[in-house]
Amino acid sequence: MKPDISVIMSVYNGETYLKEAVESIIGQTFLNWELIIINDCSTDSTAEILAEFSRRDERIKVHTNEVNLKLPASLNKAISLSSGKYIARMDADDISLPDRLEKQFAFMEENSDVSLSSCRFMTLKNGVYASGGAGGKCDFPALRAMLLVSNPILHPGVIAKAEVMKKFNYDTSLTCTEDLELWTRMAAENLKIEILPECLLIYRLHDKQITSTTLERQHTEVLKIQQKYYGKLLTEMDEEMQEFYISGVYFKEKADVDKFNRYAAWLKKETAKSFDKNSINYALLEILAEYKRCGVAKKDIFSAMLKFNPCFLIKEILRRKKAAGKDIEKCIKVAKDRGLKQTAGSKEYPIFEK
Numbered sequence: 518m519k520p521d522i523s524v525i526m527s528v529y530n531g532e533t534y535l536k537e538a539v540e541s542i543i544g545q546t547f548l549n550w551e552l553i554i555i556n557d558c559s560t561d562s563t564a565e566i567l568a569e570f571s572r573r574d575e576r577i578k579v580h581t582n583e584v585n586l587k588l589p590a591s592l593n594k595a596i597s598l599s600s601g602k603y604i605a606r607m608d609a610d611d612i613s614l615p616d617r618l619e620k621q622f623a624f625m626e627e628n629s630d631v632s633l634s635s636c637r638f639m640t641l642k643n644g645v646y647a648s649g650g651a652g653g654k655c656d657f658p659a660l661r662a663m664l665l666v667s668n669p670i671l672h673p674g675v676i677a678k679a680e681v682m683k684k685f686n687y688d689t690s691l692t693c694t695e696d697l698e699l700w701t702r703m704a705a706e707n708l709k710i711e712i713l714p715e716c717l718l719i720y721r722l723h724d725k726q727i728t729s730t731t732l733e734r735q736h737t738e739v740l741k742i743q744q745k746y747y748g749k750l751l752t753e754m755d756e757e758m759q760e761f762y763i764s765g766v767y768f769k770e771k772a773d774v775d776k777f778n779r780y781a782a783w784l785k786k787e788t789a790k791s792f793d794k795n796s797i798n799y800a801l802l803e804i805l806a807e808y809k810r811c812g813v814a815k816k817d818i819f820s821a822m823l824k825f826n827p828c829f830l831i832k833e834i835l836r837r838k839k840a841a842g843k844d845i846e847k848c849i850k851v852a853k854d855r856g857l858k859q860t861a862g863s864k865e866y867p868i869f870e871k
Contacts, residue, residue: 520551520576522618523599523679524607527591529557531609532566534721538609539570539577547618552607553598555591556581589687589695596682604682608673612641612719614851621676624713632708633677633700635670636715637844639851639869642722646857646869648848649720652841654799655712661704662796664697664746665784666766666804670710672696674718681708693731694738701746714844716851736763743767751787758783772808774817778824798829841865 524542528535542552556567556579567579580598582591596604603625607613617636624634638649653669654660663669675696685703687695704710740763744753754762761780764771781801788797802825805818822830845867852859852869862868 518549520549520601521622522547522550522603522605522676523595523601524550524552524605524618525555525592525595525599526552526607526609527555527557527588527595528559528563528567528609529585530559530561530563532559532561532563534610535563535566538607538611538613539566541611541613541615542607542618543570543574543577544615545613545618546616547622550576550605550618551599551601552577553595554579555586555595557587557591558582558585587689587692589691590689592695593686593689596679596686599679601679603676604679605676606673610721610723611673612721614717614719617717618676620715620717621713625676625678628711630709631711632681633670633675633703634711634713635672635676636674636713636717637847638671638674638718638720639716639848640722641719644870646719646852646855647862648716648845648867650712651844651848651865652837653712653803654796654840655714657709657711658793658796659799660710660712662788662792662800663803664701664704665743665788665797666800668697668700670696670700670712671718671720673720691738691742693735694742697739698742701742705746705749714840714847716844716848732768736768739763739767750791766804769804769807769811772811772813774808774813774821777804777808778821781821781824795829795833798825799833801825802830802833 539552554567554577556563564581571577571579580594586594603622605618605621621634621636625631640647640649660669685699688698691698700710740759743762747753758780761773761776765773765776766780784801785797805821809818845864849859849867857869857871859867860870
């Protein structure tokens with residue numbers, strides 16, 4: 518029987534967390550899936566682990582690269598081998614919750630105009646679980662605007678129409694930002710992207726992740742991607758704007774409210790005809806929320822917030838508070854189901870441990 522969902526995974530030396538990741542797919546309440554795993558020339562016990570899984574479950578199909586292709590090319594290979602109506606991503610160090618595929622399949626079936634969607638998640642680091650993405654908007658206009666300033670789509674939580682993934686594919690010239698490039702390319706073509714506001718994945722954070730070991734390369738790749746996205750939908754940023762965008766908007770390593778105000782004024786003007794006004798304001802407000810967590814003085818953030826329309830500001834604060842409350846309720850339920858207990862954090866960012 519042809520699978521409804523092809524789950525694709527690439528792994529390189531993933532022996533530490535691989536078993537738990539694959540077991541989380543085997544344990545899905547949704548049964549009609551295939552799991553295509555590309556072993557990208559691992560030198561640890563990954564091959565033996567995968568061989569055992571493929572013997573145990575015929576839905577698991579393992580392919581080994583002759584040379585190390587890196588993640589984007591390996592994912593493209595998995596996409597080409599897939600036969601499902603939808604393609605779902607999975608990383609070798611994350612955990613899909615039991616109802617992930619069931620809920621994502623239902624969402625895509627009920628929303629035929631959506632080309633790609635992701636989900637809410639919990640993070641896991643050193644045995645500590647925390648909520649992720651609570652209160653963020655899930656609709657396409659907001660995500661299309663957010664893609665101008667960040668990456669709001671959780672890559673390992675994605676499910677998409679197979680024909681879309683096979684048409685677009687990943688850019689193999691990128692090695693740590695291939696997901697952002699794909700989302701922006703889709704958004705530029707006006708393909709609808711949404712987020713299902715359900716906590717369906719445990720996203721593991723650890724020191725061996727690509728995102729924690731390649732910061733300089735990320736800077737270069739993100740700027741290249743965003744210049745293309747801006748260039749297609751707006752106008753390209755000049756050199757001064759580029760420098761602040763990378764350090765003060767996307768990565769927020771050098772948060773600067775004065776420069777942010779200039780960037781915000783420029784972005785609002787540039788997007789006036791091609792983006793929803795409230796969605797742009799929402800994206801900019803999200804940057805200021807991150808500035809607060811980066812240690813920027815409250816008075817400086819407040820002064821920047823005063824430049825927003827008061828009606829929008831009040832409505833957005835109330836909306837976020839209500840949405841975050843609902844997201845946290847779902848997160849707490851997931852935590853209880855996994856036998857976790859809340860030990861620290863705030864109402865907005867609860868933290869759990871076993």
